[in-house]
Amino acid sequence: MRTEGDFIKINEWLRPLSWIYGLGVRLRNLLFETGVLKSRAFDIPVIAVGNITVGGSGKTPHVEYLINLLHDKMKVAVLSRGYKRKSRGYVLAHKDTPMSEIGDEPFQMRLKFDDIYVAVDRNRCHGIDRLTTDEETKDTDVILLDDAFQHRYVKPGINILLVDYHRLIIYDELLPAGHLREPKDGKNRADMVIVTKCPKDLKPMEYRVLTRAMNLYPYQDLFFTTIAYKNLKAVFGNEQKPLNELTDGTNILLLTGIASPRQLQEDLSVYSKRITPLSFSDHHAFTKRDTELINSTFSTMPSPRIIVTTEKDMARLTAVSGLSEEVKACLYALPIEVTFMLNGEEAFNNKITSYVQKNSRNSILNKAK
Numbered sequence: 406m407r408t409e410g411d412f413i414k415i416n417e418w419l420r421p422l423s424w425i426y427g428l429g430v431r432l433r434n435l436l437f438e439t440g441v442l443k444s445r446a447f448d449i450p451v452i453a454v455g456n457i458t459v460g461g462s463g464k465t466p467h468v469e470y471l472i473n474l475l476h477d478k479m480k481v482a483v484l485s486r487g488y489k490r491k492s493r494g495y496v497l498a499h500k501d502t503p504m505s506e507i508g509d510e511p512f513q514m515r516l517k518f519d520d521i522y523v524a525v526d527r528n529r530c531h532g533i534d535r536l537t538t539d540e541e542t543k544d545t546d547v548i549l550l551d552d553a554f555q556h557r558y559v560k561p562g563i564n565i566l567l568v569d570y571h572r573l574i575i576y577d578e579l580l581p582a583g584h585l586r587e588p589k590d591g592k593n594r595a596d597m598v599i600v601t602k603c604p605k606d607l608k609p610m611e612y613r614v615l616t617r618a619m620n621l622y623p624y625q626d627l628f629f630t631t632i633a634y635k636n637l638k639a640v641f642g643n644e645q646k647p648l649n650e651l652t653d654g655t656n657i658l659l660l661t662g663i664a665s666p667r668q669l670q671e672d673l674s675v676y677s678k679r680i681t682p683l684s685f686s687d688h689h690a691f692t693k694r695d696t697e698l699i700n701s702t703f704s705t706m707p708s709p710r711i712i713v714t715t716e717k718d719m720a721r722l723t724a725v726s727g728l729s730e731e732v733k734a735c736l737y738a739l740p741i742e743v744t745f746m747l748n749g750e751e752a753f754n755n756k757i758t759s760y761v762q763k764n765s766r767n768s769i770l771n772k773a774k
Contacts, residue, residue, distance in 0.1 A: 412569075412571040412572050412665070412667060412668075413571075413572055413573075413576050413577055413583070413584075415577075415578050415582055415583050416581065416582045416583075417582065418582075419581045419582040420578070420582045422581050422582070423578055423579040423580060423581060423582040423583070424579075426579055426580055426581070427579045427588060430579070430586070430587045430588065431588065434557075434587065434591070437557045442557070442558070443558070444557055444558060444559065444560040445530050445558060445559060445560060446560040446562075447533055447537070447548075447559075447560075448766060449533070449537055449545065449546070449547070449548060449764070449765075449766055450546070450547040450548070450562050450760060450761045450764045450765060451533065451547075451548045451550060451559065451561040451562050451563075452471065452547065452548070452549050452550065452561060452562065452563045452565065452757070452760075452761075453550040453553040453554055453556070453559070453561035453563070453564050453565065454467055454468050454471070454549065454550065454551060454552070454553070454554070454565045454567065455550075455551075455552050455553050455554025455555060455556075455565070455566065455567065456552075456554060456566060456567045456568065456569075456586075457554060457555065457566065457574060457585055457586050457587050457591045457592065458568075458569070458572060458574060458577065458584045458585055458586060459580065459584045459585075459586060459664070460569075460572065460584055460664035460665050460687070461569075461663055461664035461665045461687070462567040462568065462569040462572070462601055462602075463567055463569070463601040463602060463630070463632070463743065464510075464551060464552055464567060465510050465513065465514070465551070465717065466632070466741050466742055466743045467565070467567060467599065467601070467630070467743055468483060468514070468549055468551050469514065469517065469518075469742070470742065470743050471549055471757065472514070472518055472521060472549065474754055474757060474758070475547060475757070475758070475761065476518060476520055476521050478758075479546035479547055479761065479765070480521070480522070480544050480545050480546045480547075481518075481521040481522070481545075481546070481547055481549065482521065482522035482523070482524065482536050482542060482545040482547070482548045482549070483511065483514055483521060483522070483523050483524070483548075483549045483551055484524050484525070484526065484529060484532045484533065484536065484548055484549070484550055484551065484553075485507075485508065485510060485511045485523075485524075485525050485550075485551040485552065486508075486525060486526075486527055486529075486551075486552060486553075487507050487508035487511055487525030487526075487527075488508050488510070488552075488688055489508055489509075489688045489690070490505060490506055490507055490508040490525060491505045491506065492505075492506045492507070492525075494526065494527075495524065495525070495526040495528075495531060495532055495535050496524065496525050496526070497522065497523075497524045497535075497539075497541065497542065498511060498512070498515045498522075498523040498524065498525075500519075502515070503724065504720050504721065504723075504724050505724065507523065507525045508525060508688075509688060509717050509718075509720040509721050510551065510717060510720075511523050511524075511525055511551070512720045513716050513717055513719075513720045516720070522536065522542050522545060524536055524542075529550060529553060529556050529558065529559045530558055530559055533548055533559065536548060546761070546765055546766070547761050547765070554566055554591075554594075554595070555586060555587065555591075562760055562764055563596050563597065563756075563757070563760055564594055564595050564596045564597075565595065565596070565597045565598075565599060566592055566594075566595035566597070566598045566599070567599050567601050568592075568598060568599070568600050568601065568619075569600075569601055569602055569665070570600050570601060570602045570603045570604070571602060571665075571668065572584065572665075573600075573615075573618070573619075574589050574592060575589060575618050575619065575620075577589075592619075592621070593622065593625075595625055596624075596625065596626070597625065597626045597627075597628065597753070597756070598619060598621060598625060598626070598627050598628070599627075599628045599629070599630055600615060600619070600627070600628070600629045600630070601630050601632075601743070602630075602631065602632055602668055603629050603630065603631045603746060604631070605631050607629070607746065612629065612747060615629075626752070626753075626756065628745060628746075628747075628749045628752075628753055629745070629746040629747060629749065630743040630744060630745050630746065630749075631743070631744055631746055632668075632672070632741050632742075632743065632744075633741065633742050633743070633744050634648055634672070634739055634740070634741055635739075635740040635741070635742065636648070636740075637711075637713065637737040637738070637739055638737060638738050638739075638740060639736070639737055639738075640714070640719050640722060640723060640733070640736040640737060640738050641723070641733040641734070641736060646737060648676060648739075649676070651673070651676040651677050651711070652676070652677065652709075653676070653677050653678060653679070654677070654679070654709060655676070655677045655679065655709050655710070655711060656677075656679045656681070656706045656707060656708070656709065656710040656711070657673060657677055657679060657680045657681065657710075657711055657712075657713055658681050658683060658699075658702060658703050658706060658710070658711070658712045658713070659673065659680050659681065659682045659683065659684075659713055659714075660683050660699060660712055660713070660714040660718065660722075660736075661682070661683070661684050661685065661714060661715055661718060662684075662685040662686065662687065662688065662689035662691070662715075662717075662718050662721065663687055663715055663717060663718065664687040666682065666684050669715070669739070670682055673713065681702065681706065683698070683699065683702055688717075689721070690721065691721055691722060691725045692725075693726075693727050695725075696725055696726070696727035696728050697727065699712075699728065699732060700727075700728065700729045700731075700732055703729075703731065703732050703735070704729075704731065710735060711735050711737060712732060712735050712736045712737065713737055713738075713739055714736065714737070714738050714739070715738060715739060715741075716738050716739070716740055716741075718738070719738040722736070
């Protein structure tokens with residue numbers, strides 16, 4: 406049975422380097438806490454979503470949850486760093502903006518939501534200034550900061566910390582021995598903590614154990630979410646395929662370029678045990694050699710067969726050349742969404758919407774309070 410923190414591996418021999426790294430991080434945090442380095446607040450609702458670990462904790466689906474919650478009621482803007490993009494400075498995504506200019510995750514969100522603004526800027530303060538003053542985007546009502554928990558130059562109105570159930574920060578260690586970007590007490594800056602990727606069958610006792618273990622302050626809200634998978638979606642086409650069409654006789658090539666593919670492989674194993682993982686590094690830029698490897702690996706797999714990838718990888722795979730027609734015809738992305746556990750959805754939604762309405766510059770939203 407899987408337990409919390411079960412994906413953590415500590416490299417004991419690297420602990421001395423972690424101690425040195427921790428000194429630098431603690432000094433930086435101290436400079437912010439004493440006001441030597443300044444955090445800037447804004448006169449617009451700003452919600453930051455992020456983590457303090459290296460690797461995926463579900464940031465994108467949680468940002469998309471917030472978009473779904475808010476975009477019908479107000480003008481939403483998402484501001485990201487745009488990791489591994491080829492552009493520099495501030496870039497506002499448009500319909501024809503290529504993935505290479507903004508990064509895979511912002512590109513994914515831009516494709517899924519055509520009524521929001523998506524922008525990238527390494528300097529988040531500058532990005533917020535541009536979103537709120539540029540003629541094209543000055544009607545923005547709320548800004549969602551993607552992967553910004555540690556970007557302390559911005560002081561968000563709500564700071565949401567995501568903690569992977571399988572990589573709980575309470576069991577982890579600082580880089581490079583573990584995967585923590587900063588000490589565990591960094592969680593104290595969070596207004597909300599969400600334990601993500603929880604098993605759907607968590608028992609009441611396990612919730613209580615997790616709650617005690619996280620050891621949050623009374624002002625902090627704790628939520629639990631789990632992953633829900635939607636229909637498989639053809640990467641090169643419009644076809645959709647229910648997951649339950651995958652049978653134990655289906656050969657699956659699991660093609661990923663994400664930080665933590667292990668959970669996805671375990672979840673797909675419920676439908677078929679015949680899974681061939683083909684894993685690349687997080688945000689991997691697929692090359693001609695990679696496409697040749699994908700083509701050759703898939704060609705050797707017996708029928709029935711399918712290639713399953715993530716939405717984030719889909720954004721990069723559609724931009725490469727060299728995939729065989731056979732691969733294109735069988736390549737499907739698996740969309741995911743988050744669902745709240747313990748009936749936490751209503752409480753979470755209310756806290757978010759009430760904060761945005763209370764702090765909005767938009768008079769219409771203020772009247773709606």
